[in-house]
Amino acid sequence: MCGICGVFGAGDHAVVETMLETLRHRGPDDSHIISGDGFAIGARRLSIVDVAGGRQPLTNEDGTVTAAQNGELYNFPEARDALVRRGHHLATRTDTEILPHLWEEYGEALPQQIDGMFAVAVWDSRRQVGLLARDRMGKKPLYYWQHGEALYFASELKAILAIPGFARRLNLEALQQKEAPGETAARLRDSTAIVDTALEQVRSLSLTLRPSVLDDLGLAAALRWAVHREAARAGLEAELALAPGDTRMQPELETACFRIAQEALTNVVRHAQASRVRVALDRNDGELTLTVGDDGAGFDVAAARQRAVAGESLGLLGMEERALLLGGRLEIESASGAGTTVRARLPLAAGPVAEDTA
Numbered sequence: 295m296c297g298i299c300g301v302f303g304a305g306d307h308a309v310v311e312t313m314l315e316t317l318r319h320r321g322p323d324d325s326h327i328i329s330g331d332g333f334a335i336g337a338r339r340l341s342i343v344d345v346a347g348g349r350q351p352l353t354n355e356d357g358t359v360t361a362a363q364n365g366e367l368y369n370f371p372e373a374r375d376a377l378v379r380r381g382h383h384l385a386t387r388t389d390t391e392i393l394p395h396l397w398e399e400y401g402e403a404l405p406q407q408i409d410g411m412f413a414v415a416v417w418d419s420r421r422q423v424g425l426l427a428r429d430r431m432g433k434k435p436l437y438y439w440q441h442g443e444a445l446y447f448a449s450e451l452k453a454i455l456a457i458p459g460f461a462r463r464l465n466l467e468a469l470q471q472k473e474a475p476g477e478t479a480a481r482l483r484d485s486t487a488i489v490d491t492a493l494e495q496v497r498s499l500s501l502t503l504r505p506s507v508l509d510d511l512g513l514a515a516a517l518r519w520a521v522h523r524e525a526a527r528a529g530l531e532a533e534l535a536l537a538p539g540d541t542r543m544q545p546e547l548e549t550a551c552f553r554i555a556q557e558a559l560t561n562v563v564r565h566a567q568a569s570r571v572r573v574a575l576d577r578n579d580g581e582l583t584l585t586v587g588d589d590g591a592g593f594d595v596a597a598a599r600q601r602a603v604a605g606e607s608l609g610l611l612g613m614e615e616r617a618l619l620l621g622g623r624l625e626i627e628s629a630s631g632a633g634t635t636v637r638a639r640l641p642l643a644a645g646p647v648a649e650d651t652a
């Protein structure tokens with residue numbers, strides 16, 4: 295997966311830093327920006343699915359063409375060979391690197407030369423021209439905002455929302471062009487405030503709703519990523535037992551399961567003083583079972599529940615609520631000195647699962 299963003303033209307290049315930060319969840323492992331006269335392009339990388347892929351953006355030999363990509367270029371090996379035969383020097387084995395060279399060869403006809411699922415951005419510093427392109431099926435997202443002489447673009451709308459001034463511009467733009475006397479002016483101001491609030495809410499919602507790692511990776515891979523990240527952060531040894539099979543489940547089920555795992559993992563890191571964590575995902579008898587176990591200090595579950603009900607904490611109840619909402623249940627086994635096991639049992643809903651198209 296990964297995420298890209300940037301600006302072409304006379305825009306605010308420094309804002310690309312902020313835009314890239316909003317895409318952190320798409321690629322927490324590495325981020326990099328290349329900027330220059332007339333452009334800034336940033337990219338984030340998730341190295342667990344892109345181990346061999348290098349850092350992005352990438353350039354041609356003399357750095358006059360810069361490119362970044364979100365996705366995968368299926369015809370990369372053939373295209374790379376053809377470019378090498380034509381005398382291009384490619385420094386890495388990253389599929390993105392063919393883009394600046396393809397641009398040199400084909401210019402605006404570059405999209406016809408690539409096959410895959412992708413959103414790509416290419417900037418030519420000599421010609422002061424940029425190219426944005428997506429795969430024909432629209433498998434990889436790309437949002438853009440044309441503002442004056444600048445074209446801002448990003449893998450997610452969130453990054454566009456983070457551009458200062460974007461919200462303001464949205465505010466009833468047409469109305470503001472007219473002179474607005476008295477009461478109308480006051481209403482416009484009210485509306486502006488309402489839109490600002492709504493935008494702020496959309497922004498925080500988009501952060502808390504379905505995490506895009508799920509869309510891009512699926513539940514098992516997203517869990518693997520989250521477990522490794524938490525384990526690395528806390529110096530824990532992690533053991534994973536994720537049921538094989540890549541079939542997708544109902545989005546609400548995947549989201550609930552992922553969120554429960556996140557909360558349980560956070561609790562292990564914050565409270566358990568454990569040295570090991572074990573996460574398992576099983577599917578049988580029409581049920582999805584998520585288990586998060588640690589070998590830590592353990593705790594008095596009944597007492598902690600009471601404190602939670604009294605309003606002292608949200609985590610345990612939140613996990614329980616997510617499970618109950620889907621007709622499932624949450625079990626917690628814990629004993630002082632003997633570790634904790636959190637188990638969520640979620641019924642697999644009947645009926646076909648819509649293919650994921652995100």
Ligand SMILES: Nc1ncnc2c1ncn2[C@@H]1O[C@H](COP(=O)(O)OP(=O)(O)O)[C@@H](O)[C@H]1O
Pocket residue numbers: 561562564565566567588590591592593598602607608609610611634
């Ligand atoms: N894996 C665990 N190991 C030890 N204690 C835990 C664990 N999970 C939860 N707890 C205890 O249960 C309490 C309630 O958890 P939670 O509702 O998630 O609240 P919070 O994490 O905000 O304290 C924690 O404060 C902690 O004392």
Ligand SMILES: [Mg+2]
Pocket residue numbers: 557560561609610
């Ligand atoms: Mg907690």
